[in-house]
Amino acid sequence: MVTDQQVVDALRKVMHPEIEQRDLVSLNMIRNVGIQGGTVTLTLVLPFKEVPIKDALVDSVRAAVTALDASVQVEVKLVEMDQQERAAFTTEAEGGPRPAQSMNQVGQTIAVLSGKGGVGKSSVAALLAVALNRQGQQVGVLDADITGPSQPKLFGLHEPPAMGPTGILPAQTAAGIRVMSINLLLPGEDEAVIWRGPLISRAIKQFWQDVIWGKLDYLIVDLPPGTSDASLTVMQSIPLNGVVLVTSPQDLAGMVVRKAARMAYQMKVPIVGLVENMSYVTCPNCQERIEVFGPSQAMHTANQLGVPLLGSLPLDPELARRCDAGEIEAYAADMFVPLAAKITERTSA
Amino acid sequence: MVTDQQVVDALRKVMHPEIEQRDLVSLNMIRNVGIQGGTVTLTLVLPFKEVPIKDALVDSVRAAVTALDASVQVEVKLVEMDQQERAAFTTEAEGGPRPAQSMNQVGQTIAVLSGKGGVGKSSVAALLAVALNRQGQQVGVLDADITGPSQPKLFGLHEPPAMGPTGILPAQTAAGIRVMSINLLLPGEDEAVIWRGPLISRAIKQFWQDVIWGKLDYLIVDLPPGTSDASLTVMQSIPLNGVVLVTSPQDLAGMVVRKAARMAYQMKVPIVGLVENMSYVTCPNCQERIEVFGPSQAMHTANQLGVPLLGSLPLDPELARRCDAGEIEAYAADMFVPLAAKITERTSA
Numbered sequence: 001m002v003t004d005q006q007v008v009d010a011l012r013k014v015m016h017p018e019i020e021q022r023d024l025v026s027l028n029m030i031r032n033v034g035i036q037g038g039t040v041t042l043t044l045v046l047p048f049k050e051v052p053i054k055d056a057l058v059d060s061v062r063a064a065v066t067a068l069d070a071s072v073q074v075e076v077k078l079v080e081m082d083q084q085e086r087a088a089f090t091t092e093a094e095g096g097p098r099p100a101q102s103m104n105q106v107g108q109t110i111a112v113l114s115g116k117g118g119v120g121k122s123s124v125a126a127l128l129a130v131a132l133n134r135q136g137q138q139v140g141v142l143d144a145d146i147t148g149p150s151q152p153k154l155f156g157l158h159e160p161p162a163m164g165p166t167g168i169l170p171a172q173t174a175a176g177i178r179v180m181s182i183n184l185l186l187p188g189e190d191e192a193v194i195w196r197g198p199l200i201s202r203a204i205k206q207f208w209q210d211v212i213w214g215k216l217d218y219l220i221v222d223l224p225p226g227t228s229d230a231s232l233t234v235m236q237s238i239p240l241n242g243v244v245l246v247t248s249p250q251d252l253a254g255m256v257v258r259k260a261a262r263m264a265y266q267m268k269v270p271i272v273g274l275v276e277n278m279s280y281v282t283c284p285n286c287q288e289r290i291e292v293f294g295p296s297q298a299m300h301t302a303n304q305l306g307v308p309l310l311g312s313l314p315l316d317p318e319l320a321r322r323c324d325a326g327e328i329e330a331y332a333a334d335m336f337v338p339l340a341a342k343i344t345e346r347t348s349a
Numbered sequence: 350m351v352t353d354q355q356v357v358d359a360l361r362k363v364m365h366p367e368i369e370q371r372d373l374v375s376l377n378m379i380r381n382v383g384i385q386g387g388t389v390t391l392t393l394v395l396p397f398k399e400v401p402i403k404d405a406l407v408d409s410v411r412a413a414v415t416a417l418d419a420s421v422q423v424e425v426k427l428v429e430m431d432q433q434e435r436a437a438f439t440t441e442a443e444g445g446p447r448p449a450q451s452m453n454q455v456g457q458t459i460a461v462l463s464g465k466g467g468v469g470k471s472s473v474a475a476l477l478a479v480a481l482n483r484q485g486q487q488v489g490v491l492d493a494d495i496t497g498p499s500q501p502k503l504f505g506l507h508e509p510p511a512m513g514p515t516g517i518l519p520a521q522t523a524a525g526i527r528v529m530s531i532n533l534l535l536p537g538e539d540e541a542v543i544w545r546g547p548l549i550s551r552a553i554k555q556f557w558q559d560v561i562w563g564k565l566d567y568l569i570v571d572l573p574p575g576t577s578d579a580s581l582t583v584m585q586s587i588p589l590n591g592v593v594l595v596t597s598p599q600d601l602a603g604m605v606v607r608k609a610a611r612m613a614y615q616m617k618v619p620i621v622g623l624v625e626n627m628s629y630v631t632c633p634n635c636q637e638r639i640e641v642f643g644p645s646q647a648m649h650t651a652n653q654l655g656v657p658l659l660g661s662l663p664l665d666p667e668l669a670r671r672c673d674a675g676e677i678e679a680y681a682a683d684m685f686v687p688l689a690a691k692i693t694e695r696t697s698a
Contacts, residue, residue, distance in 0.1 A: 119466075197546030226575070258539040
């Protein structure tokens, strides 16, 4: 009979058909090798359940084991990677970590996602970074919105980033938040990035792999609207601890946010909760609370998704002014403190 | 010496290296053939100035002409297609018009673009369609926002579209506006479309080529945020008479809208003008006019772009309610009438 070790050694010689010079064992695709009676059992871990080469992989695993001993039965259990495993797999598949990446130490990675644009996702991402920074945490912001980047403007950053020995150094805000965005690399902030998906994906991967983030307690990823290339790339390449969904009171926004939530489910990224933005505005003259986008649907949407409602934020002309002036760090975001606390509590759990 | 006709006949035998069985003449890439003294002059029309095969095309044109008479000089002038020519070229390059497309008669095609999400682009597109429909025009709405489609919800459309003999029949609103959107084809409106760019582009092309629009005075195209695949595909494949830019008062939105405007310039699509949405909200209690997104930057943005400011629209909770209820056609959009008039006046000019 064969031994566990013989099986593993045999599978070390099974190369992945699509990844150059990498075998299934070193790619962490083989787990729980066991032998009982005349049966070898093992788990084959796939990035997605329905990868087109699934059957070919199973066949090559079987063949490698039965080549050791033609009399054994082989039982292959298929399991899908979770989001963190998949991100690590993607890194391995692309040749292992890059110089900058291998020196970075990123604690928690949180993506801010809305599906729908204009619900204030970027300012929620920035305010979350500001709240964590005020707590004394080391914080980075990765602006994954390549065609509509807003982080540099919110933080008043205009200088192109410097090059370090192993990659790009992120820009630093007045309070020390590290920021990387395509707009820091463009000759002018109005310049359009008219790229199809593959180039957008490559830029996002570079922001993760080739930026010298250093030691960070939190990396906040600002995702663009939509569930296409940019969001897909972030969810496939960056190990996310959770996503925060941002919506506005309109049911129309809720519908698109529900699409984004479905994407997160399908990509197995845990949803931290839902933030409703632009819930109301307070009349500066008579203090009337005006629900400009209609009555809140957030509790309803949160219940539909089975995620906690983390909070509701009002529309504040002062925030709009601070954003346009590049002074988001100076904004007194008191209502953001409990919200940030809830988010960090849930992602570190 | 050679004659014009001989030159054209010779160029009819020069096949496009990337388009199967099509020659340069039938693709409308050759113009202004003339002969003076011993020199043949002609214009080679390229979809983009810097197509990679530019030099190869010029060489093959020269070779074809000098094969007629080795003593002639050949002067090839290079010209770039405008947006309408490029859309026609794209159709030809893909095998000519499809059955539905060849029977459609679309008068004016207007795209609504913002670059930035959430500035109310979709509701501006829908209200423009409604205003034109109320004038007695035949109007269609092509929802090119594949990952965040909102047109069916705005118009209260839920039934899947029927299949006609040559393609897909668009849904019809109560007032007779024809609408095509990915959300009409999904099993549930919350379903996510997690597609990379090529699939998104294909869906948009199908909405143009395989939908039985019939006879339309106006087709309004609702573009998604961003300047990536979806917007690129619309600008390359659909002959647009103009784009309407939508912004909100924030300079942050203005910045992203300026990126979108640059894209339109680069793609040679005329910009009809700028609409500022969400300019202010009127307090229902004290009638105070509150600039929730800060003071208007629209005139400044319009001047920077050198395009007319078509109008400023307030935030209206009633519009949000009507949108969520699928009743946008019942919304009394009085302030939209002059705006629609300005748009149609400029696109038909």
